[in-house]
Each structure stands twice: as C-alpha cells, then as structure tokens.
Amino acid sequence: MKLLSRKSITAATAVAVLGGLSIAAMPSQAATPAHHKAPAHNATAAPTLTARQLAALPLTDRHLTKHEKTNLAIVLRDYYVAEGSHIDVPTFVNSFAKDGVFNDMVPGVAYRGKALGNVLPYMKGLFSNVHRDLKRITVNGDTISIELSIQGTFDGQLQAPTGGVVKGKGQKVDAPTADFWYLKNGKVEKFDCFVGYSKMYSDMGVNFDWASAVNQH
Secondary structure, three states: OOOOOOOOOOOOOOEEEEOOEEEEOOOOOOOOOHHHOOOOOOOOOOOOOOHHHHHOOOEOOOOOOHHHHHHHHHHHHHHHOOOHHHOOHHHHHHOEEEEEEEEEOOOOEEEEHHHHHHHHHHHHHHEOOOEEEEEEEEEEOOEEEEEEEEEEEEOOEEEOOOOOEEEOOOEEEEEEEEEEEEEEOOEEEEEEEEEOHHHHHHHOOOOOOHHHHHHOO
16 A cells, blocks of 8 residues: 544454454454464465354445355455454455455545565564454345555655655554455455545654645645
C-alpha cells in the first residue's frame, strides 16, 4: 500500500480456527491465551468456520450458506496472515486468483501477481504490530463487505513524497477503513480497500499543509 449493531472483535471475543489455523482479530499488543496460539497450517487447505466461531463475528446476517461461510473463512484467513505478529506473505498471495488484484483505492494503486507480496511487509514496516479491528461484516454470495480500523504503532519509517523519511515515534494509529472482497471459486478476484488516510497520516504526525496550498493560489 502507498501508505498506507454488535461489538467489534477483540482479544477476548473473537478467535476463529480455520482448518487448523487460528484466525484471531485481536490487537497485536494484547497477550494471546496459550490455548489460542496458532499452530502450523496448510495454506492450500480449504478453511472452515464452526457455528461457535461464526457467533463470535460481528455479522450483519447470520443466515449464511455453506458457500458464503467458505468465502468468509478465506477472507478471515487473509486478515490473520496480515497481522504484524505473524505475517504470512505466501498464504496471502496464494489466496488470490491468477489474475487477482488488490486495489488501494484512495491513492489509486493496484497490486497484481508478485507485487501482492509487497503489501504486507510494507505495512509491517510502518507499524510493526499492525492489526485490523473488524467491526461489521456483511456477506452476500461472493462479495464480502467489511467495516474495520487499521491500528498499530508508528515505529517504522514513511518515505516522504518530497524526499527523506518520516520516522515513527511510537504514535498510535487508528484509521477507519472499508474493505470489499470479491471471490470466485474459492479465490479472491478483487480486493478493494478504502483507507482513511487523512486520519492515518494525522495519527502519524503528518498533516497537510493547507497554508502553503492557499498561498500558491
């Protein structure tokens, strides 16, 4: 990335196990109970969700078909492998179709093929404990819409468009985000991500210079 109801999922409420993989939407800084540690997993195995796991999710509709549950499990696995504490690039990349695309919609940047592997390391390079707090999930066939927040501690470095870098000083980031996943035959064909970059940059201590913009005109 260029930068980059029901209660939201927290460390205490939402740990879903998908085919041997512990899917946890929880703050990376929170301690994970020993019995929730993620075991080794097979990225090619089809993930599944049990009734109990589904009950812990902030779903807008709980009457999901088997197909919808499978799609949801794939998306939740992608969120899990994007957590700062256990980044798993191959699993994330392999969840996409051969011609699948991840669109960072606000800056208008698209990632395909091998470039998909750059997304997770980049975010971790900014926020080592990057976490997505899932607040509201809507599943409609092959489309999954999610309201969430991208959270983390700015302890990395951000390349400035004017040259040089902005070094993190431990600022806490909480950026509102909307994700739209489009799947087909168990693969992600398109993932559109809308990040509230104004809030994210502000949290990082980077603010737009409106005065200079006004003076230029």
